[in-house]
Amino acid sequence: GAVVSQHPSWVICKSGTSVKIECRSLDFQATTMFWYRQFPKQSLMLMATSNEGSKATYEQGVEKDKFLINHASLTLSTLTVTSAHPEDSSFYICSAPNWPYEQYFGPGTRLTVT
Amino acid sequence: AQSVSQHNHHVILSEAASLELGCNYSYGGTVNLFWYVQYPGQHLQLLLKYFSGDPLVKGIKGFEAEFIKSKFSFNLRKPSVQWSDTAEYFCAVNDQGAQKLVFGQGTRLTINP
Numbered sequence: 284g285a286v287v288s289q290h291p292s293w294v295i296c297k298s299g300t301s302v303k304i305e306c307r308s309l310d311f312q313a314t315t316m317f318w319y320r321q322f323p324k325q326s327l328m329l330m331a332t333s334n335e336g337s338k339a340t341y342e343q344g345v346e347k348d349k350f351l352i353n354h355a356s357l358t359l360s361t362l363t364v365t366s367a368h369p370e371d372s373s374f375y376i377c378s379a380p381n382w383p384y385e386q387y388f389g390p391g392t393r394l395t396v397t
Numbered sequence: 398a399q400s401v402s403q404h405n406h407h408v409i410l411s412e413a414a415s416l417e418l419g420c421n422y423s424y425g426g427t428v429n430l431f432w433y434v435q436y437p438g439q440h441l442q443l444l445l446k447y448f449s450g451d452p453l454v455k456g457i458k459g460f461e462a463e464f465i466k467s468k469f470s471f472n473l474r475k476p477s478v479q480w481s482d483t484a485e486y487f488c489a490v491n492d493q494g495a496q497k498l499v500f501g502q503g504t505r506l507t508i509n510p
Binding site: 315325326327328329332376378386388389 | 500
């Protein structure tokens, strides 16, 4: 089946710094990718839709300037958490649809802000 | 807006017991329905999906789900669980024509050997 990778799998950063997380579709092209946030023992919350060649679409309540998304190519989307704070610590997961509606999920990135 | 409810937050069963996890959604249009599983330390994997046709859907690892449109439900079942089924289970919905998913809260399933 289709594979989606994320890098890094775990990152620790200091408060106030920025962190970039990559999401790649390894064996298929994805004009759209999705970014989710998962708190411990909770469900996935959709943060934004990443669109290749255009601006990302953010869900209500998600700060665009804090969570910068860039869909640089048909196989790569990046999420940058800017000026990270401890409350941004979470598990970030990306997914990519492989036509028409099935989505493949990355393994996730655990962000810890100290 | 769409929402998905999973009423069982944590289910504990013994091996060989039968399983049913509830999932209800609120959306008036035509939807696609999914069950995903997340094993400890692993990424989300698709168990099964319903797009149209036979409302009884069979998935991997002996799981099945039944779409009951009148009840807005898509419950997951397995006749005999195994210890290896211990995981978090998520029901998800998207409306046909859209790709983004709305997830339920998840159900943690613990199987005691």
